[in-house]
Amino acid sequence: xxxxxxxxxxxxxxxxxxxxxxxxxxxxxxxxxxxxxxxxxxxxxxxxxxxxxxxxxxxxxxxxxxxxxxxxxxxxxxxxxxxxxxxxxxxxxxxxxxxxxxxxxxxxxxxxxxxxxxxxxxxxxxxxxxxxxxxxxxxxxxxxxxxxxxxxxxxxxxxxxxxxxxxxxxxxxxxxxxxxxxxxxxxxxxxxxxxxxxxxxxxxxxxxxxxxxxxxxxxxxxxxxxxxxxxxxxxxxxxxxxxxxxxxxxxxxxxxxxxxxxxxxxxxxxxxxxxxxxxxxxxxxxxxxxxxxxxxxxxxxxxxxxxxxxxxxxxxxxxxxxxxxxxxxxxxxxxxxxxxxxxxxxxxxxxxxxxxxxxxxxxxxxxxxxxxxxxxxxxxxxxxxxxxxxxxxxxxxxxxxxxxxxxxxxxxxxxxxxxxxxxxxxxxxxxxxxxxxxxxxxxxxxxxxxxxxxxxxxxxxxxxxxxxxxxxxxxxxxxxxxxxxxxxxxxxxxxxxxxxxxxxxxxxxxxxxxxxxxxxxxxxxxxxxxxxxxxxxxxxxxxxxxxxxxxxxxxxxxxxxxxxxxxxxxxx
Amino acid sequence: xxxxxxxxxxxxxxxxxxxxxxxxxxxxxxxxxxxxxxxxxxxxxxxxxxxxxxxxxxxxxxxxxxxxxxxxxxxxxxxxxxxxxxxxxxxxxxxxxxxxxxxxxxxxxxxxxxxxxxxxxxxxxxxxxxxxxxxxxxxxxxxxxxxxxxxxxxxxxxxxxxxxxxxxxxxxxxxxxxxxxxxxxxxxxxxxxxxxxxxxxxxxxxxxxxxxxxxxxxxxxxxxxxxxxxxxxxxxxxxxxxxxxxxxxxxxxxxxxxxxxxxxxxxxxxxxxxxxxxxxxxxxxxxxxxxxxxxxxxxxxxxxxxxxxxxxxxxxxxxxxxxxxxxxxxxx
Numbered sequence: 001x002x003x004x005x006x007x008x009x010x011x012x013x014x015x016x017x018x019x020x021x022x023x024x025x026x027x028x029x030x031x032x033x034x035x036x037x038x039x040x041x042x043x044x045x046x047x048x049x050x051x052x053x054x055x056x057x058x059x060x061x062x063x064x065x066x067x068x069x070x071x072x073x074x075x076x077x078x079x080x081x082x083x084x085x086x087x088x089x090x091x092x093x094x095x096x097x098x099x100x101x102x103x104x105x106x107x108x109x110x111x112x113x114x115x116x117x118x119x120x121x122x123x124x125x126x127x128x129x130x131x132x133x134x135x136x137x138x139x140x141x142x143x144x145x146x147x148x149x150x151x152x153x154x155x156x157x158x159x160x161x162x163x164x165x166x167x168x169x170x171x172x173x174x175x176x177x178x179x180x181x182x183x184x185x186x187x188x189x190x191x192x193x194x195x196x197x198x199x200x201x202x203x204x205x206x207x208x209x210x211x212x213x214x215x216x217x218x219x220x221x222x223x224x225x226x227x228x229x230x231x232x233x234x235x236x237x238x239x240x241x242x243x244x245x246x247x248x249x250x251x252x253x254x255x256x257x258x259x260x261x262x263x264x265x266x267x268x269x270x271x272x273x274x275x276x277x278x279x280x281x282x283x284x285x286x287x288x289x290x291x292x293x294x295x296x297x298x299x300x301x302x303x304x305x306x307x308x309x310x311x312x313x314x315x316x317x318x319x320x321x322x323x324x325x326x327x328x329x330x331x332x333x334x335x336x337x338x339x340x341x342x343x344x345x346x347x348x349x350x351x352x353x354x355x356x357x358x359x360x361x362x363x364x365x366x367x368x369x370x371x372x373x374x375x376x377x378x379x380x381x382x383x384x385x386x387x388x389x390x391x392x393x394x395x396x397x398x399x400x401x402x403x404x405x406x407x408x409x410x411x412x413x414x415x416x417x418x419x420x421x422x423x424x425x426x427x428x429x430x431x432x433x434x435x436x437x438x439x440x441x442x443x444x445x446x447x448x449x450x451x452x453x454x455x456x457x458x459x460x461x462x463x464x465x466x467x468x469x470x471x472x473x474x475x476x477x478x479x480x481x482x483x484x485x486x487x488x489x490x491x492x493x494x495x496x497x498x499x500x501x502x503x504x505x506x507x508x509x510x511x512x513x514x515x516x517x518x519x520x521x522x523x524x525x526x527x528x529x530x531x532x533x534x535x536x537x538x539x540x541x542x543x544x545x546x547x548x549x550x551x552x553x554x555x556x557x558x559x560x561x562x563x564x565x566x567x568x569x570x571x572x
Numbered sequence: 573x574x575x576x577x578x579x580x581x582x583x584x585x586x587x588x589x590x591x592x593x594x595x596x597x598x599x600x601x602x603x604x605x606x607x608x609x610x611x612x613x614x615x616x617x618x619x620x621x622x623x624x625x626x627x628x629x630x631x632x633x634x635x636x637x638x639x640x641x642x643x644x645x646x647x648x649x650x651x652x653x654x655x656x657x658x659x660x661x662x663x664x665x666x667x668x669x670x671x672x673x674x675x676x677x678x679x680x681x682x683x684x685x686x687x688x689x690x691x692x693x694x695x696x697x698x699x700x701x702x703x704x705x706x707x708x709x710x711x712x713x714x715x716x717x718x719x720x721x722x723x724x725x726x727x728x729x730x731x732x733x734x735x736x737x738x739x740x741x742x743x744x745x746x747x748x749x750x751x752x753x754x755x756x757x758x759x760x761x762x763x764x765x766x767x768x769x770x771x772x773x774x775x776x777x778x779x780x781x782x783x784x785x786x787x788x789x790x791x792x793x794x795x796x797x798x799x800x801x802x803x804x805x806x807x808x809x810x811x812x813x814x815x816x817x818x819x820x821x822x823x824x825x826x827x828x829x830x831x832x833x834x835x836x837x838x839x840x841x842x843x844x845x846x847x848x849x850x851x852x853x854x855x856x857x858x859x860x861x862x863x864x865x866x867x868x869x870x871x872x873x874x875x876x877x878x879x880x881x882x883x884x885x886x887x888x889x890x891x892x893x894x895x896x897x898x899x900x901x902x903x904x
Contacts, residue, residue: 293671346645346648422845422857423857426673
């Protein structure tokens, strides 16, 4: 659930993956004519020190999911290997079809196809898939991964395969049942789109005999067309062809390149410089990010036209307010009205940052998105409305003097200690000061940012946020961000008088199996949060990528907002 | 006209004027030599100018109508870059604006000078004080005390100081905050000054100890001692006045080092916290824009180079003035 870059080069942003993204985006990303050829080595230039998690049950970062799924971790179902909207359709991978649902959405069955093998040549069996799913439950070892298996599967008190007693294991085997080649999932709640959930690599097979627990993260067993040759944190990850993989058994992957080299720990400006120069091996390289300061160089010059893309990724940026500390709507309104969103957008690269968000659900979630009615007085061009903000602040002084005083004394804003955020915080301080609100910036080392703010003992007033749905349903957005049970609720809104009604409505929306009616419910809940300003909507984000002149098949894969790494090819 | 002891000149009034041939003190001799070094005098002027603008930064900024924190979106184009050539240098922004925010670079430079000079002067004062005290004590007392201080010096020199400074920034800043140093920039600056002093005193102490060792055997010290002078008299009245020359040289050469170190730490993101201005922060930020806005890189860079160069020139000139043997041709 983490994203590498939001608002320029920031270290991380919590965020999941997935969903049809490219609403309108640009179109220059198709590969240069002709069918892709086999052979060659693709390089991926990365500022990260490693892949957050290669262990399929722990992988939850958009880019990393796209990388692992397309190269090494086959799943029961997958998103289509296609550009844009077509890429958000679900298709069969290990299974022969996209699943059979029965029992009013509570039972899902998948039948495995023939010929799938691990890198040691052994066949992928139903038991391997079930074992993989069971690992998610061992939350003391399998950390950071998505927990949908735990919340959906009809099994209680199961501690994962490492510690389970025979009884507990039997209970799990009942919930995830193997008969011959057919795996059946028995769920405790109806899930209409469970076959989207199974696109996550946490539903990938793991051979029990080769499971090394915590160490599996460094050398997972491959079921796809590539396997790990070497992996050195801070240096590189080298993938080579898995000669046991059989093209005929895999309905989606093509595996054009002979090997893929992930280069870690590069300075962001060095990556840009190398990509701009396009010399030597960098002609075979791709980069997932471009620094804001280099955007004009790359996008104003037609020479880059065939090897750059600017598109809407699945992410939304926003600002969490601690509703516990700021328990006064007037103060929250004043904060939002006074904020110079135009300056923040410019600091991130202007139009390349994205569009002003009118909520937390992106338009790409067509069923769940409706244009929200924004706060009265909020300028649509993003500039601050100081008079309206001052009026809200004056109202707050009468209606809730304590909170107004707290805002005047100083609101603590935890931000990642990076140059880009240093500018963003300067913009916050300067714009809020105009209505007498003091912002106290508290820099946190970028790599410790999320652990710090997610710690309940951290007493912040304001923290940043960024999120993308796990699949095309706002059930992976609104409850995750604003329900107390959600995995990424930083708004501390449990004591808000309106919370109980909100929570009841979320429960009702989750249980609604009529997708159109459920969408209406998410739209209303999105508006509900926008009206209460538990968090301030920021930007429907865009991303920019660049690739070397000899790389083909460089389309942006909608659901993950990244390259489809396993499909990249080399043009001679 | 009868002869007199003094030489006599006629100044045109018919009244004889007498002027004594007066012996000059070493200090006067040094000053005369220094005064002839026009290059050094110019450098002194530069330093004085920096100190002046740093001290009066708020007044200068309000006179020019600029501020180090005010955002100016009008000065930026749609992509957040300065909307004009050379970082949008214009009458309203004499040195242009910062990309991304539109803050005035001149104002940030002036406020940044305060940080650089403050760190430089305080760290120099502390290192000099500690170094002189320990150096004199070691050289004068000799024996065990000298051995102990000598080992401390060796130990401090053995530390990979810069790595330690970087590694300890966050934990130590938090520690300072927990014992009551105001949070944020005051704590960071206190930390920087403290660590610079912690590792900087050894150079002063070594030189002072060496000088003291040779001075304490000289006749005037012997004479003072034979007259019954106590230790404190000998140290303060006899030794210290003769140590100033080397100390001044070290000070003038180490101060620019501290200014650069502060900039380096800020560059690495361990210095001043936003939205405060510092040259290192500006340099660190501007490096990213060398392609899109090279002017932004040059301005803080040149400011830093000129200041450090001025201090080094003055340091060299002081050494030359105090030590006539090291005669060197002046360029000017």
